[in-house]
Amino acid sequence: MKRQLIVALVVAMLFLQRGDAADCNTRQNITGPPNNFPINTSDPTFIARVPNGELFSVGTNGTDFTFLLHVYGNSGYDFGYAAGQLLKKEMTHVLTNAWAYFLSQIEEQINGIAHHYNISQQIVDLISEIGLEAALDLQNDVAAQFVNPEIYAEMQGIADATSLSYDMIRRIHMIGEITRGACSLYGAWGNATKDSKVLQLRALDWDCGAGLQDYPLVTIYHPSNISLGYPFANIGWTGWIGTLSGMSSNKIGISEIGISYPNYPPYFGDETYVGIPFVFLERQIVQYGKSVADAISIISDANRTCRLMLGVADANAHTARLVQYSHSEVNFYDDTNLEPLAWWHPRIDNVVYAGMDWFCPFYQHSMYNQLSMYHGSLTPELSIYNVTSAVMTGDLHLAVYDLSEGLLYVGNHAPSWDSESPFQKGYERQFVRLNVSYLFTKPYGIN
Numbered sequence: 172m173k174r175q176l177i178v179a180l181v182v183a184m185l186f187l188q189r190g191d192a193a194d195c196n197t198r199q200n201i202t203g204p205p206n207n208f209p210i211n212t213s214d215p216t217f218i219a220r221v222p223n224g225e226l227f228s229v230g231t232n233g234t235d236f237t238f239l240l241h242v243y244g245n246s247g248y249d250f251g252y253a254a255g256q257l258l259k260k261e262m263t264h265v266l267t268n269a270w271a272y273f274l275s276q277i278e279e280q281i282n283g284i285a286h287h288y289n290i291s292q293q294i295v296d297l298i299s300e301i302g303l304e305a306a307l308d309l310q311n312d313v314a315a316q317f318v319n320p321e322i323y324a325e326m327q328g329i330a331d332a333t334s335l336s337y338d339m340i341r342r343i344h345m346i347g348e349i350t351r352g353a354c355s356l357y358g359a360w361g362n363a364t365k366d367s368k369v370l371q372l373r374a375l376d377w378d379c380g381a382g383l384q385d386y387p388l389v390t391i392y393h394p395s396n397i398s399l400g401y402p403f404a405n406i407g408w409t410g411w412i413g414t415l416s417g418m419s420s421n422k423i424g425i426s427e428i429g430i431s432y433p434n435y436p437p438y439f440g441d442e443t444y445v446g447i448p449f450v451f452l453e454r455q456i457v458q459y460g461k462s463v464a465d466a467i468s469i470i471s472d473a474n475r476t477c478r479l480m481l482g483v484a485d486a487n488a489h490t491a492r493l494v495q496y497s498h499s500e501v502n503f504y505d506d507t508n509l510e511p512l513a514w515w516h517p518r519i520d521n522v523v524y525a526g527m528d529w530f531c532p533f534y535q536h537s538m539y540n541q542l543s544m545y546h547g548s549l550t551p552e553l554s555i556y557n558v559t560s561a562v563m564t565g566d567l568h569l570a571v572y573d574l575s576e577g578l579l580y581v582g583n584h585a586p587s588w589d590s591e592s593p594f595q596k597g598y599e600r601q602f603v604r605l606n607v608s609y610l611f612t613k614p615y616g617i618n
């Protein structure tokens with residue numbers, strides 16, 4: 172009981188620090204200016220090679236720079252060790268800064284939260300005493316039985332190659348479970364898109380203070396044994412192996428939205444901390460799933476934890492689903508039964524979508540306006556130039572998947588050393604394009 176309470180309190184603290192979360196009570200029409208930067212479609216530039224790993228870069232430092240990492244191997248440990256060797260400096264920077272940042276946020280807010288949640292001084296003292304580390308270890312204790320052991324092996328590989336603390340790496344991955352960003356997504360197919368492509372958006376609005384954006388990274392995993400799944404792309408930051416955005420060689424894509432405003436029917440069920448952290452559930456889907464049907468059964472059967480929306484699109488099945496997700500409930504929607512159904516979130520043929528949150532009328536409606544206006548002409552380019560910029564969603568990170576063509580478009584917030592740039596937010600900055608249909612099949616040893 173005490174354990175659950177402590178984890179719950181740490182969760183509550185991390186909730187409060189999300190100053191960047193969307194204001195779903197706004198009554199302003201949301202319309203930002205278009206993004207006019209040309210998408211960078213240059214080929215990746217080779218940087219370095221180690222056993223089981225190759226590092227490339229795409230784009231230009233200061234505008235759209237992203238690392239591209241290939242990892243090959245027979246185990247999670249192989250992946251992690253190769254990644255750690257190639258990105259030691261960057262992982263050390265990102266992980267130690269992010270850890271220090273989260274720790275300081277917690278300490279700052281411990282008293283505010285006690286007041287906000289009417290928590291007794293005795294419990295505040297207990298949290299101060301056991302600290303964030305112990306609370307995250309308790310979270311890991313209740314989650315570990317649901318997590319693929321290869322994930323922990325990958326963290327160990329990173330730790331061994333970088334000399335970073337394994338415990339710190341594991342704890343940072345548990346923060347992922349207990350913080351939930353506002354975000355936006357869509358899946359579009361058939362006559363909603365130009366040339367009937369299957370397209371998917373993930374726009375991540377989260378805390379930009381942790382410096383995660385300093386070294387953006389796309390990792391292409393090449394398992395050499397089917398027991399480790401299929402080739403897939405994990406799109407995020409150096410040092411982070413959970414999946415918030417992912418695209419697989421089986422032509423399925425995954426995206427996610429954390430829920431802060433659930434109070435509109437159909438209602439979400441309850442939450443728990445005992446289950447699979449959603450970032451590893453998403454990874455399971457892109458790593459092992461072969462189809463949207465697989466994704467539906469993985470999600471249905473999982474010991475789910477918190478309230479989320481997930482987007483899953485599948486170019487082979489030529490469709491997408493929005494998933495309303497919680498510990499006790501799960502609902503799968505397509506374009507014919509999409510929820511929530513309200514004036515601010517109408518259904519659109521061959522589209523599932525959500526703007527920022529569930530009960531978030533003006534953002535939801537802004538997303539509706541853009542997607543209905545471009546129905547029939549939607550492309551990844553238009554999505555980047557005129558959809559996410561207009562909805563002003565994706566301040567930290569964005570990815571657009573052209574699942575039909577195997578193309579991935581990525582944008583990120585300005586790095587923390589570039590706080591003077593007039594374009595800070597991901598949706599207003601330059602994007603890069605990667606040909607993942609080629610990258611998934613790229614053998615080791617070829618630049």
Ligand SMILES: *[C@@H]1O[C@H](CO)[C@@H](O)[C@H](O)[C@H]1NC(C)=O
Nearest residue numbers: 197198199200201533536540
């Ligand atoms: C929002 O847009 C609607 C329809 O375009 C308009 O009727 C309404 O006045 C606008 N509201 C605000 C606050 O600008």
Ligand SMILES: *[C@@H]1O[C@H](CO)[C@@H](O)[C@H](O)[C@H]1NC(C)=O
Nearest residue numbers: 209210211212213229230231
């Ligand atoms: C894309 O990035 C490459 C590598 O830094 C650079 O040479 C090229 O000018 C960039 N292209 C655009 C359109 O920004």
Ligand SMILES: *[C@@H]1O[C@H](CO)[C@@H](O)[C@H](O)[C@H]1NC(C)=O
Nearest residue numbers: 228232233236238385386588
């Ligand atoms: C980009 O430039 C900044 C500032 O000079 C530097 O700190 C950073 O390490 C560079 N990033 C890469 C990937 O080279």
Ligand SMILES: *[C@@H]1O[C@H](CO)[C@@H](O)[C@H](O)[C@H]1NC(C)=O
Nearest residue numbers: 285286287288289290291292
């Ligand atoms: C706060 O907690 C105390 C003791 O548990 C309780 O008596 C009081 O009613 C609570 N106040 C609020 C506003 O919930």
Ligand SMILES: *[C@@H]1O[C@H](CO)[C@@H](O)[C@H](O)[C@H]1NC(C)=O
Nearest residue numbers: 361362363506520521546547
């Ligand atoms: C788009 O396709 C749907 C069926 O998937 C159909 O009901 C609708 O009329 C079509 N819309 C247009 C504009 O062709």
Ligand SMILES: *[C@@H]1O[C@H](CO)[C@@H](O)[C@H](O)[C@H]1NC(C)=O
Nearest residue numbers: 244245246395396397398399
């Ligand atoms: C694939 O992995 C399984 C289970 O870990 C193992 O038994 C098998 O020997 C591996 N096959 C190859 C070719 O490495």
Ligand SMILES: *[C@@H]1O[C@H](CO)[C@@H](O)[C@H](O)[C@H]1NC(C)=O
Nearest residue numbers: 316445446471472473474475
């Ligand atoms: C996981 O979920 C299954 C049912 O989906 C349930 O039988 C099992 O008890 C759950 N495990 C835990 C530890 O809650």
Ligand SMILES: *[C@@H]1O[C@H](CO)[C@@H](O)[C@H](O)[C@H]1NC(C)=O
Nearest residue numbers: 204205206545548553556557
């Ligand atoms: C996208 O926005 C730009 C700038 O507002 C505009 O010129 C362009 O026509 C828009 N694209 C479409 C297809 O409407």
Ligand SMILES: *[C@@H]1O[C@H](CO)[C@@H](O)[C@H](O)[C@H]1NC(C)=O
Nearest residue numbers: 576577578606607608609610
């Ligand atoms: C992506 O790579 C595939 C396979 O190498 C190739 O057929 C396709 O033309 C490439 N697409 C683009 C847009 O370059």
